[in-house]
Amino acid sequence: MSKEQLSSLLKQHRDQIDAIDEQILKLANERASHARHIGELKDDGVIYRPEREAQVLRRLMDLNAGPLPAEAVTNIFRSIMSNCRALEKELTVAFLGPLGTYSEEAALKQFGEGKHAVVCGSIDEVFRTVESGQADYGVVPVENSNEGAVGLTLDLLLSSPLRICGEVTIPIHHCLLSKQTDIQQISHVFSHSQSLAQCHEWLNKMLPKAEREPVTSNARAAQMIHDLIAADGTFAAAIASKRAAELFNLNILAENIEDDPKNTTRFLVLSAHDVAPSGQDKTSFVTATKNQPGAILGLLEPLAKHNVSMTKLESRPAKGGMWEYVFYVDIEGHVQDANVASAIQEVTSKASYLKLLGSYPLAVV
Numbered sequence: 126m127s128k129e130q131l132s133s134l135l136k137q138h139r140d141q142i143d144a145i146d147e148q149i150l151k152l153a154n155e156r157a158s159h160a161r162h163i164g165e166l167k168d169d170g171v172i173y174r175p176e177r178e179a180q181v182l183r184r185l186m187d188l189n190a191g192p193l194p195a196e197a198v199t200n201i202f203r204s205i206m207s208n209c210r211a212l213e214k215e216l217t218v219a220f221l222g223p224l225g226t227y228s229e230e231a232a233l234k235q236f237g238e239g240k241h242a243v244v245c246g247s248i249d250e251v252f253r254t255v256e257s258g259q260a261d262y263g264v265v266p267v268e269n270s271n272e273g274a275v276g277l278t279l280d281l282l283l284s285s286p287l288r289i290c291g292e293v294t295i296p297i298h299h300c301l302l303s304k305q306t307d308i309q310q311i312s313h314v315f316s317h318s319q320s321l322a323q324c325h326e327w328l329n330k331m332l333p334k335a336e337r338e339p340v341t342s343n344a345r346a347a348q349m350i351h352d353l354i355a356a357d358g359t360f361a362a363a364i365a366s367k368r369a370a371e372l373f374n375l376n377i378l379a380e381n382i383e384d385d386p387k388n389t390t391r392f393l394v395l396s397a398h399d400v401a402p403s404g405q406d407k408t409s410f411v412t413a414t415k416n417q418p419g420a421i422l423g424l425l426e427p428l429a430k431h432n433v434s435m436t437k438l439e440s441r442p443a444k445g446g447m448w449e450y451v452f453y454v455d456i457e458g459h460v461q462d463a464n465v466a467s468a469i470q471e472v473t474s475k476a477s478y479l480k481l482l483g484s485y486p487l488a489v490v
């Protein structure tokens with residue numbers, strides 16, 4: 126093909142893109158006006174409807190004929206919805222900081238850019254900020270596929286009046302970040318101890334002589350090496366996210382350095398409200414029974430009887446009693462589904478304690 130033919134074809138495609146962008150812009154604004162009208166109709170003041178957002182995303186993933194992959198479709202429409210929602214009301218969302226943590230990434234995935242962020246210093250603070258009404262929603266980590274449950278979050282769920290109104294899963298992809306450009310020069314690697322453990326084999330192979338320095342969070346490690354290098358030129362690197370590289374202006378020396386490529390963290394979204402059914406939901410509750418052999422099996426027997434699938438069972442020592450346990454249970458379905466309601470009613474009648482933590486839409490890609 127000649128140069129002229131190439132540039133004429135390029136122009137034709139770009140003209141098409143310009144025309145399509147005009148339509149997208151017009152339609153996005155039309156969509157936004159409908160959202161604004163819906164906002165005026167919400168007399169309870171609860172603007173964020175996670176069940177509706179999950180339905181919108183699932184429907185579009187079903188309709189998608191490509192070439193865009195499902196994840197691109199959900200990214201685009203999450204952003205559109207987040208901006209439409211912000212016209213109804215700007216939500217305030219609390220999460221564990223500093224900026225650049227995977228918690229921030231989870232908050233971004235669930236709420237998009239159209240929100241006001243409250244960056245908290247601890248998981249307790251996230252709960253307190255939402256409980257006191259200083260934030261509308263909170264995002265907290267609850268389990269990692271390699272490290273297991275986040276005990277502190279489970280303990281706080283037990284005593285908090287907040288409800289779980291959503292879940293977000295984030296694939297954890299670690300990067301090696303530095304002000305340096307030559308990986309061979311790195312003498313110290315800073316990160317959260319869990320992240321150092323998750324990249325243990327990669328570090329043994331690629332940086333066997335580098336000192337591993339645990340700090341309070343990955344984002345803190347990125348921030349530290351940014352400041353440290355500025356001060357004394359140490360050959361330091363941090364293990365953190367791509368977002369941390371952007372925030373702290375660091376070079377990405379290596380990507381996807383985690384030993385397990387399926388490493389995933391699950392986060393919960395907390396609020397003061399219950400969520401309506403979306404059609405594909407999960408219900409979480411915490412329960413306790415007398416400390417007798419087989420007691421937990423008997424307690425959960427109504428789930429099978431009512432055809433309710435259990436997706437998770439996690440035990441935690443109860444505070445105060447030696448060797449007494451509470452059980453965190455996730456089941457499929459919404460508490461408004463007849464079989465789920467009957468099963469929970471029967472479990473409650475057998476249990477010494479049961480607290481519903483919330484029904485919420487299953488995580489969307």
Ligand SMILES: O=C(O)C(=O)C[C@]1(C(=O)O)C=C[C@@H](O)C=C1
Nearest residue numbers: 160163172173174177206209210
């Ligand atoms: O359907 C609604 O309730 C809306 O407000 C619209 C919309 C959207 O943009 O689609 C925005 C915010 C809600 O969380 C859910 C959906």
